[in-house]
Structure formats: structure tokens, C-alpha cells
């Protein structure tokens with residue numbers, strides 16, 4: 001009888017991708033997806049360590065899962081409980097000490113060995129802890145036959161980060177930068193397109209640091225994007241997340257020349273104050289960021305931006321924070337993510353003097369978020385009356401309605417027939433809601449039959 005697998009995913013798109021691949025790795029062992037943890041024979045928590053209270057959330061979730069395990073054992077069965085992802089990488093031994101009923105702890109670099117770990121856990125009944133950074137690349141060991149991802153698919157091209165921003169755990173949990181060879185990425189893209197993907201988002205913790213082996217030397221991201229742009233079936237290309245320092249001329253040129261590369265870029269700046277940026281070890285100043293934005297706007301005049309901000313980094317003064325607000329006003333973001341600084345154990349900033357009181361962080365965050373929400377709202381409202389190209393992904397909440405994304409990554413819903421799922425259509429925008437746009441079908445640019 002088929003066994004059931006339930007995966008709960010926290011955090012970034014890379015984690016979402018990893019979760020799907022874990023399901024692929026376990027499929028040959030007879031695991032089919034479960035709708036809820038209650039009906040599963042195996043539960044994986046794929047965790048994120050980037051901000052506040054990550055580990056505590058995992059322990060409380062494990063506490064909730066424990067009775068399921070006891071119940072299953074009482075009925076003569078077994079629930080295998082696994083913790084994966086960045087909390088597992090950072091706190092592997094601690095997890096097994098505090099929650100000894102956990103069967104498997106695995107880091108983000110070892111999930112291609114998950115089958116083996118499950119067998120081991122089943123045999124021995126003990127724990128398996130695998131948080132290595134193995135010499136072999138996990139991507140080379142993943143099954144060929146992955147479950148289709150749908151119209152919009154993620155494709156990891158590099159993993160890890162060598163930047164060591166002083167607030168960030170990624171270089172420790174995901175390890176050193178590692179780029180996949182160009183040929184492997186193109187092969188995966190071809191497979192995704194054959195399975196119906198019309199949009200591919202290239203993923204990496206520092207995606208534009210990509211340097212992938214190819215027959216004619218190392219390819220940078222711009223080159224890879226050009227190669228993907230020629231691929232049958234693919235209509236749209238995006239990439240995330242980037243670092244301002246790694247926007248090179250080739251990538252700039254790709255934004256200018258490749259129409260499939262969408263005019264929307266998530267480019268985190270974190271702060272608008274040089275002092276803070278230096279303490280963060282971002283290796284660029286606020287003006288360097290402004291220059292990159294200007295060049296991108298010249299290359300692709302309709303481009304819009306999103307960013308990440310941290311408020312209350314150690315030592316951030318009122319004046320520093322005012323510089324962040326000034327930068328936001330000046331650039332204008334279509335959307336953005338902003339966070340209170342959270343001291344992550346093991347990172348240099350956690351030990352810095354002048355930690356900012358929480359009340360100050362909260363006040364700054366509220367002010368910044370009000371400004372950013374206003375910009376997002378203004379950008380969305382300015383879309384009313386415009387006709388935007390929408391790639392329809394799935395049915396909407398209401399009957400007869402589809403939802404898709406605009407070039408600027410806004411969710412757009414419109415009355416449309418099911419056959420337009422996977423099609424690029426033009427939609428006249430009639431309404432801007434808090435987090436999405438509504439519109440009417442104006443025409444069909446390209447109807448693809450998968």
C-alpha cells in the first residue's frame with residue numbers, strides 16, 4: 001500500500017524547490033503526497049533560519065506532531081519525523097537532544113541521500129543526522145523524473161553564498177557558492193518546458209554570482225539567460241535573489257536585449273546609509289546601488305524594482321534610518337520586504353555593540369512599511385486602465401476566473417476560460433486590490449498547447 005508523505009515548508013523559494021525535490025526522491029520508495037500531517041507516514045519540516053525565532057517555531061511544531069507519532073505507534077504503525085533545511089543545518093544536534101523522537105535531521109545539501117536515511121531510520125529505529133556539505137553535488141543525484149511544477153517553475157542555478165553579510169546565516173547554513181553547469185540547467189529547463197512551464201525563475205541565494213561551467217568557459221547569468229531565451233515554449237524568465245555588486249555588464253545587456261527577461265527585479269539593498277552598509281559588510285554604498293538602478297532603468301526603461309530592508313541593525317542611528325527612507329522615496333519600489341534586525345547566533349552582527357532596542361526597531365519598521373505600502377499601492381493603482389500581459393497559471397477563487405502574473409509579478413485575476421491556463425493574454429486592468437489586480441481579457445498574445 002502506498003505510504004503518505006507530508007512536507008511543511010518554511011522560508012524562501014529555494015526551500016519550496018527543495019521540498020518538491022525531496023518528494024521526488026521519496027516517490028520511488030512508495031511515498032505519495034498527503035493532504036495533512038494527520039494522514040501521513042512521514043512528515044518533513046523543511047525549515048528556515050533566516051529570521052526571528054526560527055528554531056522555537058520548529059520545536060513547537062514538533063511538539064504538535066509528537067502525539068501523532070505516539071498514536072501511530074499505538075496502532076502498530078510508525079510515523080517518521082524529519083527536520084530538514086537551514087534550522088536542521090544550524091542546530092542538528094540540539095534538535096535531537098531536545099526532541100529525541102525526531103528520526104531524521106538533514107541539512108539542505110544532503111536530501112539526495114534521503115532514501116538511504118529513511119531506510120536506515122526504519123532499520124535501526126535510531127536517529128539519522130546528516131548535515132554534511134558533501135563533495136558530490138546533490139543536483140547531480142536527483143531523479144530524472146521530477147513531478148511537473150506547472151506554468152511557472154523554479155530552477156536553481158547556484159546555491160550558497162560567499163558574501164558573509166554580518167547579519168546573515170546563509171553562508172553558514174547553505175555553504176559556499178556553488179554553480180550548476182550550464183548544460184545541466186538547460187537540460188532541466190527543457191524538461192520543465194516540455195512539462196508545461198512557460199515561465200522559469202532562476203534561483204540562487206546569490207543568483208547573479210552564477211559562474212557555471214560550460215564548454216566555452218564559465219558562463220555568467222546574462223549568458224545563461226540568453227541561452228534560455230531561445231528555448232521552445234519558454235515565454236518568461238526571472239531570477240532571484242541578487243546582490244547589487246554582481247550585476248555585471250552581461251546581465252545589464254540581457255535586461256536590454258532579452259524581451260523574455262521580465263522587467264521586474266528583486267534587488268535587496270538592506271539600508272540607505274553607508275555606515276550601516278559597511279557594518280553589514282555589504283561591500284557597496286548607497287550611491288553604488290543608485291547607479292545600478294539607473295543603469296538598469298536605462299537598459300530597460302519599463303523595469304520596476306523590489307527590495308529587502310533591515311531596520312535596527314546594530315548602531316543604526318535616526319539619521320541612518322532617515323537615509324533609508326530617503327533612498328526609498330528617491331527610487332520608488334513596486335513592492336518590498338522589510339524586517340526588524342534579528343540577531344542570529346553565530347553571525348558577527350549578533351556580537352556587535354549598540355544593539356537597537358526593540359521599540360525603536362518597531363517604530364522604524366512601521367514608518368518604513370507605511371512608506372513602502374504607499375509606493376506599492378500607487379504602483380498598482382497606476383496600472384488601472386493599462387493593458388498588461390498576463391501569464392495565466394491556474395483557476396482563481398471564483399468560478400470562471402483565472403489568475404496569473406503581470407510582468408511586474410503582480411497577481412492578476414480576470415474572467416477567462418480554462419484553456420488559457422499556460423497562455424499569455426493581454427488583460428485590461430480595472431481594479432487594484434491590496435495584493436492583486438483585477439481585469440478583463442483584452443486579447444490573447446500566445447495560446448500554448450502543452
Ligand code: 5AD
Pocket residue numbers: 050051167168169268270308309310339340341342343344
Ligand atoms: N535580521 C533581519 N532580517 C534579515 N534578513 C536576513 N538576515 C536577517 C536578520 N538577521 C533579511 C534580509 C534578506 C532577507 C532574505 O531577509 O533583508 O535580504
Ligand code: SF4
Pocket residue numbers: 161162163164165168169170171205206243
Ligand atoms: Fe545573506 Fe544575501 Fe548577504 Fe549572502 S548576499 S550573506 S545570502 S544577505
